[in-house]
Amino acid sequence: MLLQLPTETLCLISAQLENQHNRLHLASSCRRLYTALHRTIFVEVKLCAYRPGVPVPEIRQVSQFLYTIVRNPDLASVVQVLDLCSWQTKTTCDNHGYPSDIDFDRDIMERLVREASSDSKRQVTWIKDLECGITDAWLALMIPRLNNLRKISFIWSIQADYVYGMLIDAAKAETPVFPHLEEAWAAPRDTEGWSETELMLPFFNFPAMRKLGGHMLYDGWEWTEEENQRNPWGLPVEIGCSNVTDIDLRMSCANDGLQTWIRSCKALKTFRYSHGGATVAYEPSNHRRLYEALLLHKTTLQAVSISEDEYGIDPEENENFFLGSFADFTNLKTLHAPCTGIVEQEEGRPTQSLVDILPPSLELLSLFYHDMELLVWLLEECELLLDSNVCPKLGTICIRHCGLNETEIAHKVENLKLRCEDAGVSLRNFHSDSRDEMEYWDSVWPFDHDFDQ
Structure with missing residues (x-):
């Protein structure tokens, strides 16, 4: 019965086996299966x-x-x-x-x-x-x-x-x-630990490499101008030496701002980073250094996503939490970031407007906040952004929140929704770390890989 199945079906059956050892045994069991599978299973x-x-x-x-x-x-x-x-x-x-x-x-x-x-x-x-x-x-x-x-x-x-x-x-x-x-992905064996980002440095020297990602990686090697040519293993990590265009780090810790990874690239197109909090290391991300490195790619970056663990270190306790303005990122289409990371503040109140820190090329804007007062400001700023037409290509606004139950806030959200409809802009509300949010970003993010599934 098995041997009478079409080759395509036999390949699907082989793909369901857990490891290569079992696939090889299946292919070796008879001439028919060997002919059908011996190349595809490799x-x-x-x-x-x-x-x-x-x-x-x-x-x-x-x-x-x-x-x-x-x-x-x-x-x-x-x-x-x-x-x-x-x-x-x-x-x-x-x-x-x-x-x-x-x-x-x-x-x-x-x-x-x-x-x-x-x-x-x-x-x-x-x-x-x-x-x-x-x-x-x-x-x-x-x-x-x-x-x-x-x-x-x-x-x-x-x-x-x-x-x-x-x-x-x-x-x-x-x-x-x-x-x-072209693509490499890494994670630690221990789900309660981490692996060093340095372990992936060799991949920056491979000529066809384009996409580099990982889960629960820790960036602790300090980049200095005196030591930026070689790391402790004698491996060259010169500025602009790599063809990597996409970096995607989940649940990780950029304690030094991923200086080596970002600076090694010639022209980044997408960058996504989410902080893993105490699961990885109870140390803050150095957003300032990360932003300074990203500035090297302000004319090529098309998508930037930077997320923080909402149960981790309070942004007010991290002196390097602030990123900076993205107005000069002339090719940026997608931006996901914390409000307090891109808007300057004094005594907890914003001193800038969104229209001053966003690029005209933006198509998708996603922001999240850390207190309810900032949410009210964000909703009002989104209306001003629509009125200004600073981002004429803007098609989607996403707001990540911890709850929109208060009457005043719910009313403002409804008003913003109507304004967005009139402007032909889609408004999406996501509860922090909800499945809907994760599925949405997986569907729109340009970095395409399957290893982290």
Whole structure:
């Protein structure tokens, strides 16, 4: 019955299997399935799913896959998407035990290590760790062979020295190791911790890279004019060295304002950042430094979104909360930001008007506030914005709120809604962090990726 199904249906069945190991077994079970699946299952590859204390055969997945592409090099070029869940490193093996029954082909592995490193001491250590079944050591040999890779996703494991070292070597290589890689996404294994933004720096040196994102990343490396050419690993991070155009960080901490990431780009088109609050690190975002870096891209940025954790540090306690005016961002179409981040204030009262700080190119404006008095001001300012025609292309106004139940405020919202209808502008109200808000932004945001789903 199964073998009589159309090839398209067999591919859909294969895609539902949890990992690459099972897909390979399915494809190898008979000639019909091999013919139908052996190439398609290599287009998108998902490997590893390590959890401490749970016996997951991740090393068997990785070792079988590595042997397959070494023995069939044409299959390596088929892989376009690589999704890596957390994997075992030397540290996790030391803490939770080493795997057993490793399929170790010494001739192949010694040859691959010699190709990867000319350092004899490093070769000896690498071979030993491969034989012990440390997945990190195997992945560092496997990933560079995927020379047609378009997208890659990491769930970073603790001290993944082999994989990170491989990425640094690839970033320094004169001949591009990943000439077609366009998108990378990263997150930490521990949902109550974070990974450093520095782990993603090698990707800024890959020529085809365009989109870089992550979840629960921490930016703690201070950018200084004296040290802006190289980081502690000796990797070049020069201003304007990268072709990355889209940055998307969720639930993260920009303690230094993401200086290195933003300044490394030649011409950013979209930038989205949301602060993770105490979930990541109970430290404030440095909006001022972030804004100063974004100014380098004021003629190319088309969309900017900056969100703060409403249960995190009070903006009044963060001396670097204020961003600045976006009037000079001449190509900006979408802006999502806190009112107190873009409007100057004295003693808690705004001293600027929206018409003075927004660009004429704006099409979608989304603002949120931190107190009810500011909401009243915002509603009145939106009416003035409509009257001024400063933003002639404006099509949507979004207001993120904590509640619109008071009679006076509800009345003002209704008046603004009528004014928007007359001006041909859509008015949307979202309760903070509601599902409706998240779904809306996923539908309108130009950064297109699936790794964070």
